[in-house]
Amino acid sequence: MKQYDLIVLGGGAGGLTVAAGAASMGAKVALIEKNAQPGGDCLHYGCVPSKALIHAAKKVHQARLSAEAFDLEVTGEADLLQALKRVKAAIAHIQKHDDADRFRDMGVDVYIGRGSFQDDHHLMIEGGETIYGKRIVISTGSRPVIPPIEGLKETGYITNETIFDLTYKPKRLFVIGAGVIGLELAQAMARFGIEVTVAEASSQLLGKEDEELVPFIQSALEKELKIMLNTKVQKVGKKENGDKMILVEQDGETKEILVDDILVATGRKPNTDRIGLDHTGVKTTDSGHIQVKPTLQTDRSHIYAIGDVLQAFPFTHAAGMEGKVVVSNAVFGLRRKVDYTHVPWVIYTDPEVFHLGLTEKEAREQIGSDIQVYKVTLDEVDRFIADHETEGLVKVITDKKGKIVGAHAVGKEAGDWMQEIVFAKHHGHKIGDISHVIHPYPTHGAAVQRASDQYWRNKLFSGAIPKLMKRYIRWFR
CATH class of the missing domain: 3.50.50.60 (FAD/NAD(P)-binding domain)
Structure with a gap:
């Protein structure tokens, strides 16, 4: 042996x-x-x-x-x-x-x-x-995870493990589950001309994301596919002509949907x-x-x-x-401990969704009301304006001293230009430190810089500091 x-x-x-x-x-x-x-x-x-x-x-x-x-x-x-x-x-x-x-x-x-x-x-x-x-x-x-839906096994379905082996292009696709996998694949398939419907049992999309970002991504997705919230799939079957029939209940109303294939994306x-x-x-x-x-x-x-x-x-x-x-x-034989505090993730829809640390709701629950929130919409950032890609938001959450506890974004390729803030949070830099970094103009990363500039704007133009500055300027003159 x-x-x-x-x-x-x-x-x-x-x-x-x-x-x-x-x-x-x-x-x-x-x-x-x-x-x-x-x-x-x-x-x-x-x-x-x-x-x-x-x-x-x-x-x-x-x-x-x-x-x-x-x-x-x-x-x-x-x-x-x-x-x-x-x-x-x-x-x-x-x-x-x-x-x-x-x-x-x-x-x-x-x-x-x-x-x-x-x-x-x-x-x-x-x-x-x-x-x-x-x-x-x-x-x-x-x-x-394959949910115990009546008729699903007999009717047939695909998952993220079999979708890449398709030998035909369905005209209509029904996606069970609006999590990360479901939404990423649903949008991709819709862009190939497939009529896509996504059913989600919850009342909102992406429950782990900051609530303020969700409307941006939901609005973008609904331009390309149909999203049904508060929807439970009750039964699946097959019609004589080969169509797959999905019986769903949405807000107490029963509906029948006919499709060519079913993608199951209800978790792992x-x-x-x-x-x-x-x-x-x-x-x-x-x-x-x-x-x-x-x-x-x-x-x-x-x-x-x-x-x-x-x-x-x-x-x-x-x-x-x-x-x-x-x-x-x-x-x-060391005793190193795993630390997930600074682990980010990205949802690769278009626009992308970036997540790092606490959401605003989590920060208020764990730290209290004494937090600071810095926000910039992408229609305030020159590069996104030049690209005509202005739908999105950057949001940074700090404690009262400016230490980063969470950062979130939705926007074109957000997973790339938000990496700067991962480094800052990991190494204990405050939000104001990013403001001192010289960013080439015009770049998408300016969205993060503009959020960090707000830290100094708040410092310099509120509270006792403005009064002290005025006194100093009068004295200096």
Whole structure:
């Protein structure tokens, strides 16, 4: 039986970070991956393919807008299948970086097949081989939640894991769930000329986002697709002509909707029910997420968990950060703690939605009313005016001393030009410090600068300071 200093179960973003980091430090490492190649959900079903599709859809959308603006003529129908070929090409290109042989060259023993615990130190790989790990990292990711809707399974549906394998272009698409995945894919599909309807059980979109930003993104999306809030899907079936029938209840009224296909985007569940955790004593929540300490150790101290199997931040960049913490702790025996305080996220709709730290509502609940809020609408920023992309908002929340506790934005490519404030918050800079940074003119980042300028405007033109300044000027003259 082969023995390892560290076994990584799952070859997604976090698992690959751990495997590469531990091997480079001299540890004897095994990586178990259920698919033919590592890469995980992000590469095969999530970040990479969805962003490739979103980018292709944006090009189609911009072509139409440009034609309208400059009296050009656009003919033909956007080819979804051609876009999906571009998606596959992007996956194939990035796959080279995550190739199993590349990790073997690093000294990692890669096992292809499902792995399951036999006890808290032994893992059996599909096919029969069992290996021993002094320490083990669980990084098995997540999969789509399929709601128990009558007739859904029999009628058929697609998810974010199968949409990129479509061999036809549906004319009408019904999306169940208006979360991040649902909205990103819904808008992309609508831009290829598909009639898209999104159903959401909640009364509002994007409940985790700052309330003031939501109307901007909702208004933008409703120009391209139909959003049904307070809507519950009751039943799904198939008509004789092949149409898929969805029976929904909205605000007490029952409606029938006919479509060609159904995209289920009602959340994700952790892949912890198929790895033999009952043989380890590792504890999970009712939803199947693994419980860990701030050091990312489970209650079995030699077993760690990262990525989507945790409930904290189900993002690739968060899994990568967790992976670095685990390398320090599992390989060197350190006690580093994971810190999500400065972890941002982006919703890649158009316009994009950026989120960092507390919303205004959360800040008032946790800090109190003594907070400061600095806001700039994008129609006040010259570059956005020049681009004719003025729909959006930047919002920065600080404590009374100017320390950043939250930052939010909705606007064209907000995920890029808001990175400056991630750095500022992470390193403890106050909002006023950004005002001193020289920003090239005209850039989109000026939106952040204008928000930070408000800090000094408030300082200099309110309270006792203006009076003192007037006295000083009179004295100086």
